[in-house]
Amino acid sequence: MRNVERLCLAHFWVAFAAFLVAAVLGTWQMWVRSPLGAQIGTPGQYFMSVTAHGVSMAYVLTTFFIMGFGYFVAVTSLNRALPGKLWAWVGFWMAIVGVVMVLIPILMGDASVLFTFYPPLTATPSFYIGLVLVVGGSWVWCVLMIVAMREWKRENPRRPVPLAMFGTVANAVMWLWTTVGVAVELVFQVIPASLGLVQTIDAGLARTLFSWTLHAIVYFWLLPAYIAFYTMVPRAAGGRLYSDTMGRVTFILFLVYSLPVGMHHLLMDPQHGNGWKFIQVLLTAFVSVPTLLTIFTITASFEVAGRLRGGRGVFGWIAALPWERPMVLATGLAFVMLGFGGFGGLINMGYGMNAMVHNTSWVTAHFHLIFGGSVVIMYFAIAYEIWPRLTGRDYASPTALRLQLWLWFVGMMVMTLPWHWLGLQGQWRRVANFNYADPIIAGWGPWVIVSLVGGLVLLASALLFVRNLAILHRSPVPAPQQPLYALAVHPPQRVPAALNGFGLWNVLVLVLMLLAYGYPIAQFILEPSPSAMVHRMY
């Protein structure tokens, strides 16, 4: 494995440790805000927990997992040593320092601003500088992914970049674009305010810059799951990828359309007008396309596998699939959650319809289901798939893996489906405790408890996940040598340059970003909005 085992495992263990802590915190939060925990916990503790939970799940689990997975893909799909491995370790440690600088203020109660940290609420400087370091470490990863692909292309002229690496570099390029928004917000607005260099801050501009990052970041999280769908799942199912070309098209569509759509998080905001909101809703409709293409392509790939195993008729191939394999099971469960989560997302982006759900539990339900559900279950599956390759050992039995995946699915559905309903009733977000004596709120209590039960199932699943990986390190069963990546039904001999690199697409990203965000950001400079007083939370 060309000596990246330790690099990958280091990233993964940091990611999963953060995940486990965040799972415990999330469960505590659910208990405290339910009727069962009405007397437990202060608001100070609650919002400290929400901040830690959000930062761990949204910034630490994701970034470290994606970096580790990227290093693995770069080495295994290109069959090549990782260029600049020393730099990879520099990036890792930079991000670790960042995580520590973020966590300490949170634990001291000086950074209860949540993972979205909307100013004028302002945390202590260490919190933000730590985030900048985490992002900086991830930029090192981005550069190394791009360099790895470039060097491979030089050594393999006119050959198609292996799809897994193509997707990984698409993600890296997209991440570089994505982080610009929050980096500008932090460096030019929030950190100066938190250092006391300025006393006021433009809240509308900060929210707009953050929205640039806030949507695209979820695709940064999502793309590794799609890389697994296209390049690992078909082989795990015993079949072929229906179309390699559609894989490339999908990754390109995500690169192009993930970014100029952030304003759909600001549909209820007063600092932008209808016209700009509508343009970004239009572009958001385009970003639904790669997902809709993917569900068809991967289902078709499953159909290939199922028919090769003897499935007959319109649906017979479904039962014929090897559902006992964790990667196959996880994909099926992920697709079910993607259906529900995607449905919620379509409502969220529905222009005026956003008014029905904004900042209610519907939104919380949506992102827990689509990210915590579909995406994270694929992170589990990816980890299960590559852990034997990293450790050289295999599982004694896949039963515990399947159990863990089922628990995650059931827990996530039980937790999030009631939240959709509660959101429509008007239950709002980020609340430490509800007044269950109020007649409107009283009716919500039972559903909140149902949700809590789902959360407890998730906690059990989270513990089992970490246990499954931990014991593998000591397993006596040697890992079998078997290929990882899927072949396509029609393996490409040549692909057009546009499907083998990102030069053209970067230009398109720039054009779309100028169109969608150009004026909405420029307006704050051309006609500055009155700024708000910085409000210290420390």
Next chain:
Amino acid sequence: MHERRILGTELLWAFGVGVLIAATLSMIVFTALTGDINPPSNVERLDPKTLHLSGEFAEQNLGTTVGADGSVTVRAIATQFMFVPHCIAVPRGRPVTLRFATPDVIHGLLITGTNVNTMVVPGFVAQVHTEFYRTGDLLMPCHEYCGLGHSEMWSTVQVLPDDQFKPGQDGRVSCAQR
């Protein structure tokens, strides 16, 4: 051989997807242009540091006012950690304009059972137009995290029938005492 057919099928599926998206977007555009279904988007700047001192959002102007032309306007302030006024009266079945401002941090609000939903961002006036279809008492919580007291920040909206929605001499309407 395979490849052409595969790409053809994918294009067919993509075409179907495209039709669906176009249809949905058309519905959104149609209701936006004809049915008054838009996200609240009145871009109006206001200095948060002075809004309590004078002008539209001074304390004496807050609450529900019926203008000479019969138009109903609600003005309220969102602040850490309450809405002023704490109770708002609105009429059933008449167009209402709600205007919000904040002197401090980002808040947000919704009114349960309705489509009233807006962020309240310091530096801007948030404005929502709507009509309330049913009488009753509704909750208007702050739905964006605004600090440790966020959970306690909410107010009440009374949707009053015509016979109870009576403006005083100054055009103001207060909540019914219950």
Next chain:
Amino acid sequence: MVPDQPPAADAPSEVADQVDERALAEAMRVVPLGAGVLAGLAVALLVIGYLLIYLLVFLPRGTVG
């Protein structure tokens, strides 16, 4: 630095799989009929659900703008 030999687990994408090309050709005569139906049904449900919420929940709650 000693270059290490890649084990088979490193194998690049071109490594052959167990799939028999004739069986694949046979399967490809039907694929993607099943997928089209399944994915089509799922998307149809999505659209119907969307319309139901739009017409039955959202619009009755009042205008917004």
